[in-house]
Amino acid sequence: MTFDPKAATRTPPKKVVFKVKRYNPETGKTWWDEYEIETYRGMTVLDALLKIKEELDHTIVLRYSCRMGVCGSCGMIINGMPRLACQTQIAEVATESNPVVTVEPLKNHPVVRDLLTDFTAFFEKHRSVKPYTIRKNIEERETGDMEYLMTPEEHEMLYEYTLCISCGLCYSACPVAASDKRFLGPQALAYVWRYVADPRDEAWRERLEEVDKDEGPWSCHYAASCSAVCPKMVDPAAAIQRLRSALVKYRMGMYKKRVAKKATRPEGQVKPKKPLPPEAQTLPGVDLEALEREPPVVPVEQLLA
Amino acid sequence: MAEKDGKVKVLENRPGWIASINPWVLKIINNPERTAFVLHRITGLLMALIIMAHIYVTGTPARVGWEAWAEEISKAHGITPVTLYFFFFAGIAWYHGLNGIRLLLTEFFGVCIGKPEKPKPPYEAPSLKACQRKLLYLVFLLWGVLWALTGYIVFFK
Numbered sequence: 475m476t477f478d479p480k481a482a483t484r485t486p487p488k489k490v491v492f493k494v495k496r497y498n499p500e501t502g503k504t505w506w507d508e509y510e511i512e513t514y515r516g517m518t519v520l521d522a523l524l525k526i527k528e529e530l531d532h533t534i535v536l537r538y539s540c541r542m543g544v545c546g547s548c549g550m551i552i553n554g555m556p557r558l559a560c561q562t563q564i565a566e567v568a569t570e571s572n573p574v575v576t577v578e579p580l581k582n583h584p585v586v587r588d589l590l591t592d593f594t595a596f597f598e599k600h601r602s603v604k605p606y607t608i609r610k611n612i613e614e615r616e617t618g619d620m621e622y623l624m625t626p627e628e629h630e631m632l633y634e635y636t637l638c639i640s641c642g643l644c645y646s647a648c649p650v651a652a653s654d655k656r657f658l659g660p661q662a663l664a665y666v667w668r669y670v671a672d673p674r675d676e677a678w679r680e681r682l683e684e685v686d687k688d689e690g691p692w693s694c695h696y697a698a699s700c701s702a703v704c705p706k707m708v709d710p711a712a713a714i715q716r717l718r719s720a721l722v723k724y725r726m727g728m729y730k731k732r733v734a735k736k737a738t739r740p741e742g743q744v745k746p747k748k749p750l751p752p753e754a755q756t757l758p759g760v761d762l763e764a765l766e767r768e769p770p771v772v773p774v775e776q777l778l779a
Numbered sequence: 780m781a782e783k784d785g786k787v788k789v790l791e792n793r794p795g796w797i798a799s800i801n802p803w804v805l806k807i808i809n810n811p812e813r814t815a816f817v818l819h820r821i822t823g824l825l826m827a828l829i830i831m832a833h834i835y836v837t838g839t840p841a842r843v844g845w846e847a848w849a850e851e852i853s854k855a856h857g858i859t860p861v862t863l864y865f866f867f868f869a870g871i872a873w874y875h876g877l878n879g880i881r882l883l884l885t886e887f888f889g890v891c892i893g894k895p896e897k898p899k900p901p902y903e904a905p906s907l908k909a910c911q912r913k914l915l916y917l918v919f920l921l922w923g924v925l926w927a928l929t930g931y932i933v934f935f936k
Contacts, residue, residue, distance in 0.1 A: 475808075475902065476808070476809060476901045476902060476903050477900055477901045477902040478901065479900060479901075497790050499788045499789065499790075500788070502788045502790075504790065551805070553806065554803075554805055554806030554807075555805060555806055555807050555808060556805070556807075579790075579792060580792075581792055581793065581794060581804075581805070582792070582793050582794075583792065584789040584790060584791055584792060585789065585790035585792045586789060591792075592789060630895060630896070630897065631895050632895070633895065633897060634895045634896065634897070634898065634905075635895070637898065647805060647807060649798040649799050649804075649813070649816065649817075650799075651793075652793055652794045652795060652796075652797075652798035652799075652804070653793075653794075653795050653796040653798060653799060655793070694886075695816050695819070695820075695882075696812060696816065696882060696885060696886055697810075697812055697813040697815075697816035697817075698810060698812035698813065698906065698907065699805070699807050699810050699812075699813050701904035701906055701907055702807050702808070702809050702810035702812075702813075702904070702907060703807060704904060705902075706898070706902075707898040707902045707903070707904050708904070709893075709895070709904035709905055709906050709907075711812075711892075711904070711906050712892045712893060712895070712904070712905060712906035712909075715885055715886055715889050715892050715906075716889050716892070718886055718887065718889070719886075719887065719888060719889030720889075722887055722888075
């Protein structure tokens with residue numbers, strides 16, 4: 475999703491009508507409610523929903539946590555597009571000529587109540603692709619004191635995929651996930667590519683074999699809506715095409731991957747210390763090396779007393 | 780969570796196959812690829828229908844004889860139902876074929892989808908600004924040009 479840094483500086487319409495899609499699991503009924511609220515500059519859709527909840531209707535149910543686009547809890551469809559409510563400025567979605575904001579629960583996720591969606595199936599899919607580094611030598615991994623080597627170029631190839639916050643917006647935007655429940659979805663498939671591309675992971679053959687099925691990347695038709703709505707620039711659409719291309723090469727016996735080895739340290743050699751940058755120099759009179767050699771004794775009992 | 784008749788009522792909220800042919804299910808900004816996807820699906824469905832009609836129509840000589848067939852075809856000049864059918868079929872086939880080539884390049888060979896990069900404002904995904912986007916606009920442009928050219932040949936030549 476493209477980010478407009480000036481959106482927060484714009485003044486939204488003074489009064490905005492919020493159309494909120496409601497769902498009652500007791501009756502199974504769905505309906506729209508309208509609320510008019512007064513806005514202020516910098517107000518987000520989440521702020522507005524919380525204001526509605528506090529002042530107008532306490533029964534609205536939604537999920538949120540960090541309020542700063544990190545936790546990925548407040549995904550919802552705002553004016554027809556999946557967005558994070560905490561990152562969406564009202565000035566971005568409401569205009570003076572049309573001061574109306576519609577808010578719906580994310581599509582393709584079951585709705586528990588109002589704007590609250592159930593992510594159980596989504597996280598099951600995430601879990602099924604084993605989203606963690608797998609090494610054949612478990613002892614080496616568990617007792618390691620050194621890192622696995624990776625070049626900056628290799629790191630850049632997978633870094634953007636590591637930024638995923640599992641907000642589910644990509645899954646909600648996907649037209650394939652809309653019609654096929656079994657489809658793993660952009661988020662899980664991007665994770666598969668993230669680990670296939672990661673030189674520290676040794677299970678790339680198993681991952682490619684596992685994902686080579688109908689509900690894997692073959693179901694994707696490159697509508698690229700997942701990349702267009704991603705709030706973290708993860709680009710799952712490209713990850714899926716790379717994964718599919720890798721699968722074609724793998725089946726033709728042409729896919730090769732470098733697996734990183736662990737860095738080795740010569741016997742007795744101590745890891746050289748990097749000098750502190752100028753802005754992080756210690757105060758005059760403080761000897762860091764002396765403090766490391768002989769840590770000061772902190773009188774905890776005295777402090778507690 | 781509330782229960783009724785011993786069952787939890789959770790709303791499925793999945794648009795289903797309609798999401799593949801209705802571009803207005805979601806209003807996603809900066810996503811012409813979705814329009815291309817919807818058009819590809821619609822043209823694919825129409826082509827499947829037209830091919831069935833085509834098989835029936837090309838079986839006409841077996842039913843009515845070659846002379847009647849040749850006579851009917853010789854009338855296909857100017858704007859007639861037959862030439863209109865050719866024109867619409869050409870439009871559908873041009874789009875599906877051209878977009879198919881674009882999809883083959885991006886999906887199977889992974890070309891034109893950009894290179895992963897570190898996020899920086901305005902946080903636009905690399906694949907959305909890669910050359911596949913230019914390829915997509917080229918598909919739309921070529922589609923228009925070739926369709927117009929086909930129309931000229933079908934109606935006026």
